[in-house]
Amino acid sequence: MKQHSLKISLIITLIMMLMAAYSAHSQEEDVKTVEDDAFTEQMRPIVPFLHDEHNEIAEIAECGVCHHVYDDNGLLSEDETSEESQCSECHLPAKSKDKTELIKYYHNQCKNCHLQRNAGPIMCAECHVK
Amino acid sequence: MHAVYNFVSGPLLWVSFILFFGGSVYRIVSMVRMAKKTDPVVYHFWSLKYALRSIFHWIIPFASENMRKQPAMTIVTFAFHICLFIAPLFLFAHIILFKASWNISWMYLPDTVADIMTMIVIGACIFFLVRRLKLPEVKYVTSCSDYVILAIVAAPFITGFWTFHQLPGFRIMGIAHILSGEIMLAAIPFTRLSHMFFFPFTRGYMGSEFGAVRHARDW
Numbered sequence: 001m002k003q004h005s006l007k008i009s010l011i012i013t014l015i016m017m018l019m020a021a022y023s024a025h026s027q028e029e030d031v032k033t034v035e036d037d038a039f040t041e042q043m044r045p046i047v048p049f050l051h052d053e054h055n056e057i058a059e060i061a062e063c064g065v066c067h068h069v070y071d072d073n074g075l076l077s078e079d080e081t082s083e084e085s086q087c088s089e090c091h092l093p094a095k096s097k098d099k100t101e102l103i104k105y106y107h108n109q110c111k112n113c114h115l116q117r118n119a120g121p122i123m124c125a126e127c128h129v130k
Numbered sequence: 131m132h133a134v135y136n137f138v139s140g141p142l143l144w145v146s147f148i149l150f151f152g153g154s155v156y157r158i159v160s161m162v163r164m165a166k167k168t169d170p171v172v173y174h175f176w177s178l179k180y181a182l183r184s185i186f187h188w189i190i191p192f193a194s195e196n197m198r199k200q201p202a203m204t205i206v207t208f209a210f211h212i213c214l215f216i217a218p219l220f221l222f223a224h225i226i227l228f229k230a231s232w233n234i235s236w237m238y239l240p241d242t243v244a245d246i247m248t249m250i251v252i253g254a255c256i257f258f259l260v261r262r263l264k265l266p267e268v269k270y271v272t273s274c275s276d277y278v279i280l281a282i283v284a285a286p287f288i289t290g291f292w293t294f295h296q297l298p299g300f301r302i303m304g305i306a307h308i309l310s311g312e313i314m315l316a317a318i319p320f321t322r323l324s325h326m327f328f329f330p331f332t333r334g335y336m337g338s339e340f341g342a343v344r345h346a347r348d349w
Contacts, residue, residue, distance in 0.1 A: 043222055043241070100229040107230050118132040123304045124223060125296040 038088030038102055044128035138308045146312035153319030177338040184337020187349035194349035210254035213247035248291050255284035282317050285310035
């Protein structure tokens with residue numbers, strides 16, 4: 001009887017650990033919106049963005065396609081990527097008071113790519129859904 | 131949709147800018163030349179002092195006799211003209227596009243304010259339309275082109291309102307918004323919308339003639 005309950009407890013613990021590990025994993029990976037701490041005032045609704053689904057449809061395999069890094073000479077680094085940092089860390093200099101600066105980079109990143117590929121949303125309301 | 135968007139926001143935009151700026155310069159220069167030839171009296175009587183005095187009285191609400199006689203028209207027309215310029219030039223969504231294209235930006239209005247101003251412009255257009263249809267003295271001097279001009283001005287605001295509020299069909303309306311804005315810009319120099327830059331000259335000449343020749347008020 002004791003051995004039996006020990007087995008059950010072990011199985012339950014194992015399941016719980018697996019669930020915890022899975023949820024931690026999914027929280028890290030499953031990006032659902034485009035957000036940046038630098039946007040303190042929301043002028044438009046937050047953009048829904050299913051990271052994995054987007055990249056599957058867009059056939060983007062390399063992280064650096066979006067999470068780019070430029071070296072000091074302004075050249076695109078081939079072996080470095082920036083998925084650990086927010087866009088504002090590079091694209092919104094601390095001194096800049098112009099809020100439209102960071103918005104410009106976000107729009108360039110998404111909209112320009114969509115226009116180049118003739119695919120994906122390009123109108124304001126297609127991303128900033130009310 | 132992407133190809134259409136690229137076309138209306140690219141080449142067509144430049145066509146409308148060229149027609150607007152080039153057309154305005156052309157109209158002013160040709161008007162100046164024509165007046166010299168056919169109407170030299172305009173230059174003869176022109177007086178900066180009386181011109182400015184008249185313009186001043188006509189750009190202040192209720193500062194002229196006619197405006198006091200038509201209070202509804204005065205309020206609507208002033209509200210209309212102010213909103214017509216302020217809303218599009220200081221709209222957040224437009225500033226974002228200027229920033230993206232030319233890396234320039236300036237102050238912008240809260241969206242609610244711009245939204246109210248847009249509704250004022252649309253409401254004023256309805257007022258002008260009803261006035262043209264109903265008032266006999268206005269109807270008498272109204273031609274088909276007046277309705278077309280009114281539609282040209284109202285269209286960018288109606289489509290803009292539609293797009294901003296994401297009403298059904300907003301994608302097509304967004305394209306129509308860009309297109310109608312371009313049509314309006316291009317139409318300014320070549321229609322009676324040219325009063326935008328001819329106003330100071332016509333008003334100024336009236337002021338000059340009334341002030342310096344007739345020694346009378348023209349407001």
